[in-house]
Amino acid sequence: MLLAIDIGNTKIKVAVFDADTLVNKLSFNKGDIKHEIQKLFTQYAEISKIVLSSVGEEDAQLLLWLQTQGSLTIINRNSDFPFTNCYKTPKTLGIDRMVLSAGAVLQFPQQNRLVIDAGTCITYDFIDRANQYIGGAIAPGLRLRYESMHNFTAKLPLLYPEIPASYVGTTTKQAMHSGVVNGLLYEIEGFMHRYIEQYGNVVIILTGGDAEFLAKRLKNTIFVNSNFLLESLNKLYLYTIKIEND
The missing domain is CATH 3.30.420.40 (ATPase, nucleotide binding domain)
Structure with a gap:
């Protein structure tokens, strides 16, 4: 399973995917991110991959923690895009x-x-x-x-x-x-x-x-x-x- 994390201007949105199927999703404030994501790791032990994008600067401590939870891919301007x-x-x-x-x-x-x-x-x-x-x-x-x-x-x-x-x-x-x-x-x-x-x-x-x-x-x-x-x-x-x- 894959955990997708979108860090926006005002909210954080996360979703659990099983291949192309969206299994669950959450939206919450930035201060709650670690607590809310931990719930998903507990609920879906099968999550082994994480993809993240952020409109602002990435939180170094958050990235370090996520790396202990699964294989982390960060989408940025250096990533491969199909256009x-x-x-x-x-x-x-x-x-x-x-x-x-x-x-x-x-x-x-x-x-x-x-x-x-x-x-x-x-x-x-x-x-x-x-x-x-x-x-x-x-x-x-x-x-x-x-x-x-x-x-x-x-x-x-x-x-x-x-x-x-x-x-x-x-x-x-x-x-x-x-x-x-x-x-x-x-x-x-x-x-x-x-x-x-x-x-x-x-x-x-x-x-x-x-x-x-x-x-x-x-x-x-x-x-x-x-x-x-x-x-x-x-x-x-x-x-x-x-x-x-x-």
Whole structure:
């Protein structure tokens, strides 16, 4: 069995895989990482391999501990990826975006792919049918939009995501919900339309913590998978192992 660990900006997500099958998954705060992962090692004694990616600096003590628990593979920019990185500043491309792009290439071969990750920030990553990572966009996610309105104005309240009843808000709260949610939906629809307009057939994958919330209101045909990053980590691990053994 394999343990996949994704250390994000605000949360840590982990999943246990048996080959391609996701057996269990957890999400928790960074301070709880060792305690929560130990639970999985206790529950699944068959875990012998670990793959990890982190958007920030890796915790040296955590890595040392993980190495005592199984064979550890760290995904970073020096890892093998199934695409050519055409980003003009490749060293600034987030490892989470690279892992998602790898998962899109491995799951949807010989197709144009657009991965939309609706998390703390919402990221758009495009990989063409020739497996060239072209680039994308980064924008504030749902919660950042709500928080910025509250933090940078005098009187606007701090709200939490809620599907607006109408695009016309008749109260301040309704107007905020409409502006944030409908504004983000229009943004996503606009990006999807532009990519389809330019590239023709495009496989669109929506993932991240807010994927399910947003998917209910999107009109385009998309693949919605909130576990796509963890699944991509698993696929990328299998890919790197195959490369090393060839």
